[in-house]
Amino acid sequence: xYKDKLDRILLKxxxxxxxxxxxxxxxxxxxxxxxxxxxxxxPDTYDIGMSHLGMKILYSLINEVPEYWCERVFMPLPDMExxxxxHDILLYGLESLxxxxxxxxxxxxxxxxxxxxxxxAMLDLAGLPVWAKDxxxxxxxxxxxxPCVCNAEPIADFVDLCILGEGEExxxxxxxxxxxxxxxxxxxxxFLVRAAQIEGIYVPSLYEIEYNPDNTIKSITPTxxxxxxxxxxxxxxxxxxxxxxxxxxxxxxxxxxxAVVEVLRGCIRGCRFCQAGYLxxxxxxxxxxxxxxxxxxxxxxxxxxxxxLTSLSTSDHSEIERMLATLANYSDAARVNLSLPSxxxxxxxxxxxxxxxxxxxxxxxxxxxxxxxxxxxxxxxxITEENVMNSCKIAFEGGYTSVKxxxxxxxxxxTVEDIEGIxxxxxxxxDLYYSLENRxxxxxxxxxxxxxxxxxxxxxxxxFEPQPEESVIRERQKHLMEVINTKKVTVSRSHxxxxxxxxxxxxxxxxxxxxxxxxxxxxxxLDGWTEYxxxxxxxxxxxxxxIDPAFYVNRPRSYDEIMPWDHMDILLTKxxxxxxxxxxxxxxxxxxxxxxxxxxxVNRCVGRPCFRYG
Amino acid sequence: xxxxxxxxxxxxxxxxxxxxYISHLDLYRLFQRSIKRSKLPVWETEGFxxxxxxxxxxPLALGTAGLCxxxxxxxxxxxxxxxxxSRFNDALPRDIRVTxxxxxxxxxxxxxxxxxxxxFECDGAKFAEFLASEHIVTEKKTKRGITxxxxxxxxxxxxxxxxxxxxxxxxxxxxxxxxxLLFDAFEKQAGEEIYSLRITRTAIKCRNGEIFR
Numbered sequence: 001x002y003k004d005k006l007d008r009i010l011l012k013x014x015x016x017x018x019x020x021x022x023x024x025x026x027x028x029x030x031x032x033x034x035x036x037x038x039x040x041x042x043p044d045t046y047d048i049g050m051s052h053l054g055m056k057i058l059y060s061l062i063n064e065v066p067e068y069w070c071e072r073v074f075m076p077l078p079d080m081e082x083x084x085x086x087h088d089i090l091l092y093g094l095e096s097l098x099x100x101x102x103x104x105x106x107x108x109x110x111x112x113x114x115x116x117x118x119x120x121a122m123l124d125l126a127g128l129p130v131w132a133k134d135x136x137x138x139x140x141x142x143x144x145x146x147p148c149v150c151n152a153e154p155i156a157d158f159v160d161l162c163i164l165g166e167g168e169e170x171x172x173x174x175x176x177x178x179x180x181x182x183x184x185x186x187x188x189x190x191f192l193v194r195a196a197q198i199e200g201i202y203v204p205s206l207y208e209i210e211y212n213p214d215n216t217i218k219s220i221t222p223t224x225x226x227x228x229x230x231x232x233x234x235x236x237x238x239x240x241x242x243x244x245x246x247x248x249x250x251x252x253x254x255x256x257x258x259a260v261v262e263v264l265r266g267c268i269r270g271c272r273f274c275q276a277g278y279l280x281x282x283x284x285x286x287x288x289x290x291x292x293x294x295x296x297x298x299x300x301x302x303x304x305x306x307x308x309l310t311s312l313s314t315s316d317h318s319e320i321e322r323m324l325a326t327l328a329n330y331s332d333a334a335r336v337n338l339s340l341p342s343x344x345x346x347x348x349x350x351x352x353x354x355x356x357x358x359x360x361x362x363x364x365x366x367x368x369x370x371x372x373x374x375x376x377x378x379x380x381x382x383i384t385e386e387n388v389m390n391s392c393k394i395a396f397e398g399g400y401t402s403v404k405x406x407x408x409x410x411x412x413x414x415t416v417e418d419i420e421g422i423x424x425x426x427x428x429x430x431d432l433y434y435s436l437e438n439r440x441x442x443x444x445x446x447x448x449x450x451x452x453x454x455x456x457x458x459x460x461x462x463x464f465e466p467q468p469e470e471s472v473i474r475e476r477q478k479h480l481m482e483v484i485n486t487k488k489v490t491v492s493r494s495h496x497x498x499x500x501x502x503x504x505x506x507x508x509x510x511x512x513x514x515x516x517x518x519x520x521x522x523x524x525x526l527d528g529w530t531e532y533x534x535x536x537x538x539x540x541x542x543x544x545x546x547i548d549p550a551f552y553v554n555r556p557r558s559y560d561e562i563m564p565w566d567h568m569d570i571l572l573t574k575x576x577x578x579x580x581x582x583x584x585x586x587x588x589x590x591x592x593x594x595x596x597x598x599x600x601x602v603n604r605c606v607g608r609p610c611f612r613y614g
Numbered sequence: 615x616x617x618x619x620x621x622x623x624x625x626x627x628x629x630x631x632x633x634x635y636i637s638h639l640d641l642y643r644l645f646q647r648s649i650k651r652s653k654l655p656v657w658e659t660e661g662f663x664x665x666x667x668x669x670x671x672x673p674l675a676l677g678t679a680g681l682c683x684x685x686x687x688x689x690x691x692x693x694x695x696x697x698x699x700s701r702f703n704d705a706l707p708r709d710i711r712v713t714x715x716x717x718x719x720x721x722x723x724x725x726x727x728x729x730x731x732x733x734f735e736c737d738g739a740k741f742a743e744f745l746a747s748e749h750i751v752t753e754k755k756t757k758r759g760i761t762x763x764x765x766x767x768x769x770x771x772x773x774x775x776x777x778x779x780x781x782x783x784x785x786x787x788x789x790x791x792x793x794x795l796l797f798d799a800f801e802k803q804a805g806e807e808i809y810s811l812r813i814t815r816t817a818i819k820c821r822n823g824e825i826f827r
Contacts, residue, residue, distance in 0.1 A: 003632075008810060010635055011677040011794075017640065022632030024648075024707040251636045251644060303647030303705070335664060 002089055002097045009083040017251040018046035019080055021094030024249040025301065027063045027070070028095050034069040036175050038062050039093050039100035039140070041108045043118035044528060046074040050248070051256035053310065054109055054146065058167055060244035068175060071095040071103075072248070075118045075526065081125065091126040101127045104139045104178055108159070110148035113505035114498070114527040116155055116516055119144070121525040123158070130517065132160050132205065138188045141178060147279055149202070150232075151458040151565035154505050154512035156204035160188070161195055163202075164568060165232035166265075168242050170200045196226040200233035207567060209510055215551060217509065217562040229569040234605065238265055238284035243294050246301035258306040258339070259298035263291050263323070267312040268593035271369070272380045272584050273408065275457035276312055279570055281602045282610050283316075283593060288323045295327055299336050306337040314340050316594075364395050367406035370414075371421025377587045378413050380580075385425065392429050396439050402446040403429070409476055409493070410454040410468045412584060419476050422449065423483040430488055449491045451480065453499040457506050458565045459572070461580035464557045467503045470496055497535035501527070504542075504549040509564035512552075514545045572600040619657050619688040624671075624827070625702065626714040630679045630814075633709035638673045644710070645685060652705035654698065657688035671722040671826065672785055672818060675792045678730075679814040684826070686718060719827040720820050728785040729772070729817040730793045735809040736800070738776050744800050745771065745779075752799040754791075765796055785818060 010016035031037075040059055042049030049055065055072065062070035071093030076084060083089075090099040100106055106126070108119050120130045123142065129135050132142065144152060145163035152162045163170055174195060181191040196203040206226040210218040222228055235241045247259065266283035267276065286294075295307050309323075317323055324338070331338050368388055370376045376383065392403060407422050426447050433445040453473055456465045468476075477493050484491060505512065518541035526532035542549050557563070559578045566574070576599060583590060590598050594611050597603065603610050629636070636644065649656050649666045658664045668687045674680045695715050702712040744750070750765040765783075768791055773780035783791040793813050801808055818826040 004810060007812070015637075016635040016676070017637070020632045020635050022707060022709055024644075249647060251640045253640070253643075301651065303649075303651035305647075305650065 002092050002099075005087055005089050006097065009080075009087055009089070012083055013080045014077065015252055018074070019076065019094075021072075021097065023251055025246045026072075026095055026248045027059075029063075029069045031069070031096060031098070034067050036068045036105070036179055037093075037103040038068065038070040038105040038107060038175065039073050039103045040070055041073040041100075041106060041119075041122055042075075043108050043110070043115040043122060044075050044526075045077060046250070047252070047254045048528075049074045050250050050254045052109065052111065053260050053262060054111075054167070056244055056247050056260075057242065058171055059248070060246070061168060061171065061242050062175070064242075065172065065175075068172075069095070071100075073100055073106075073122070075122055076125070077526075078532070084125065091122055099126065101140065104141065104182070105175065106140045106142045107163075108142075108144045109146040110144050110152075110155075111146050112528065113148060113154075113502045114533075116148075116505060117520045117524045117527055119155060119158055120516065120520040130158055130520075132158055135160070136188065138182065138186070138191060139178070141188070141191070143174075147276065150275075150279055150568055150570055151507065152202065152204065153510045153564040154508040154516060156510050157513035158516075159204065160192060161201055161203045163233075164200050164230050165570070166235050167233070168235055170198060170233045173198055174201065193224045193226075196224070199231050202230040202568070204510075209564075217564060217566075220562065220567045222567070229567055231569045232571055234282070234571070235265075235284070236606075239286050239290050245294075245297040247298060247304075249302050249304070256308070257304075258308050259295070259302055259304040260308045260310050261291055261294045261298065262286070262311060263309050263314055264311040264317050268316055269313060269382065270380050270580075270590055270592060270598060272378070272461040272580060273369075273411065273454060273457075275460050278459050278572060278600075280312065281570075281572060281600065282606050285317055285319075288319050288326055291323060292326050292330065296330055299330075299334060305335065306339060307331070308339045308341060310341060364400055364402075365404040365406065366391060368425065369406060369408050370411060370418060371407065371423075371425055372418045374587050375411060375414060375418045375421070377589050378584050379408075379411055380584070380590055382589055382592060385428075388425070389428070389432055392432060393436065396433055396436055396445075399440055401440050401443045402448065404448040404450060406450050406452070408454045409451050409480075410473050412454075412462060412465045413587075414468075414476075416476070416479060419480050420483050422451075422480060423489075426484065426489045427486070430486065445488055447489045449484075449489055451477065451491055451493040453494050453496070455499055455503045455506060458563065459568075459570050459577070461577050461584055463507065463563065463577065464559065464561075464581055466554045466556045467499075469554055470500070473499075495530075498527075498533065500549065500553065501535065501538055503553040507564070508552050511545075511547060515541050515547055518544055571602045571605050576600045617658055617660065617690055619690060620692060621689045622686065622718055623689050623698070623715055624684050624686050624718040625698075625712055626682060626684045626716075627706075627710055627712045628679075628681045629674060629683055629710050630681075631709035633707065634677055634679050636710075637676050638670070642668070642670070644707070648702065648705040649687075652701045654701055655689055655691035655693060657690050669722075672725055672728070672790075674815060675794055677813070678793055679812070681713075681814060681816055682818055682826075683815075684818075686722075716827065720824070722826075723787055724820040724822075725786040725818055725826050726784065726821045727782045727819050728793070728815050729780070729782050729819070730813055731816050732779045732781075732793070732797070732811065732813045734777050734779075734797065734811040736777070736806055737804075740804045740806055741800060742774070744804055745774070747803075750796070750799050750803070752795050752802075754795065763791075763795075765791065765799060769796065780816075782819075 040055055059070050062068050073093055092099050123130045141160050143161045144159045145167050149162040192203045195201045196206055206223050208221045212218045264285040266280045268283050271277055369381045456462045519538045522537040524534050524537050645668055646666055656666045659667050668685050671684045698715050699712050752763055752765055753760050754763040768784050770782045797808050797811055820826050
């Protein structure tokens, strides 16, 4: 245990309390009495990782089993890493303060592509070889889960196995298997062969990839009885799924410092750029009573005074009004604030505004995503300009004077008119504001436009689409700045350097492992942090490996091309994605799942239609 | 529950182990949450954003342990000392423990000094020589910038042994010296590194020489 060593260095680093554990509700067990130890690694800093809901769920789930012990591990910032290396401290779990090298599982959750290099950095800090093939012993098994494993190919050579889909059930199945294999004394290879038989487990080393001369994939062949397609795990009865009755409460302030209750999973909307909207299907809700019970339990055991009702689209809950009314009974009495992230513009009612307003009067955020109706139809963002105007009107009349609008640049079929449409929409919102008799008195309006760059992602209808070339992106960003000629609108845009790498990694294949390794050797890590991101080093790494990022980023892919992730089955068909892509090019919308079934294929697994129709 | 004050109460607690790395600002939030969890009848402010009202007598430096720290709050209902202590402790992280609670005797402004105990590893002879020197000049960060300070003038050594020192430094709202400064000064003056340094505040005293209660 590193307690003594840590006492020598912690006063030399920024915010030391994040490196020592011991927070309220953190779980400490007797190491002599546990049979499986799991290091849950979030490949980013404590402040970010501790905000992540998935970690809280699986942490509690594993620790419910008396003989299993799950600990939390985060990426140290450079000042801490320097001290750790100087004093021979290997990466350790925050609960036991013992090196994770001696654990049975080291599990990474992959929430965004820019955290890939941190996996290597953390394995290295743990004193382990970064390549899976160089770790010969049965334990620790290095695994990965989270949305990015729907295409785990870029990191396939570093991890031993991946968990596809929702972890609440498969996590324990996997741990039981390893426990058994340890007792039998089998080899790591034998364990992996057996693990591949569990639904949702993907063992990259059991798949052979062949390439065509043009570098596209020729074939993906499973070996040793591994399934031809790895099927995503889902929780069938979402209302009954395990949910923690308490959270670890950090000493220091973190990004999302509040209780969080997941009210539904999946999304009915089908926005064609949105990976989460497809990955998390089918749509499932928790009952209002369950949500109420979880809210009360979390607030009482943590002392948080804010609870966030989270999901991809909380206002799509079929009983949203009753949910809010029920929760208000508790939250008003207990002086707890309710917060509702990700509200859709078309569901924005006066009641909702009043509800949020009574909590805290911060700014409102809407996401029209595109400047013209045509382009909104292409991306299937089923909102109209009327929706936007209505919502703004309600907000302004409710006392708001600023709105934040999210747009994406570089979407398929986008033209200069669509860019100019953003400026025009902003102008019409400004005109609306000043036309209102009962607008807030004596205050001007502020519109903050946040302009991100479209990144084509696997398992979306846009997985076939190129991201526009750098020159096009820069030209269009510049054009928007030129056509916005009022100081009431401020524009922030994403950096090309960052989106470019994210786009390459998102749809990359297994050959990118070499690039990630080379970049990490050049010092790339913490790529999600502007101050640590080294784009030039990444480009050097691509060059040295003889790989052109444009092959992954800027190349249109045909419908019959084998995608690097085609051996993953996320329960919807490729035919559906192709059909949706064709619809997009004709600017044809697809109704949301509650209105009509779009035939994605996920209902095969549910065993019934997702909704009762007419 | 009526929000009217029935009693002022001073809660004494220890802050040791992993909790020594909690900053003063974070400690404030920690106690607010703990009180909310404990459901103790603590008076809340009556502004737009009501919150429990607590004040700390004397901040403790990051990295220093404390055995006699205290905070003041107001109760809205009478509750026994034993129940208050046990409900508080049920709601606190392991390394922060409430040890006592009583009506305040002295005002925090009457605090004048703290007693510390330090355990460490270094060259004993060099440390003794350092303590015996006429001046121990160090830099102290204040609101007005960095000023020079002679620690020797303010230091009272109570007990001295191999890798062990018991001493006092001035404390209080007017003038306060962080105990760690003494050891920083040694490292600088002697060019030696100190290992495994553990400093614990063991007592807080008032101008009249009495223990702060």
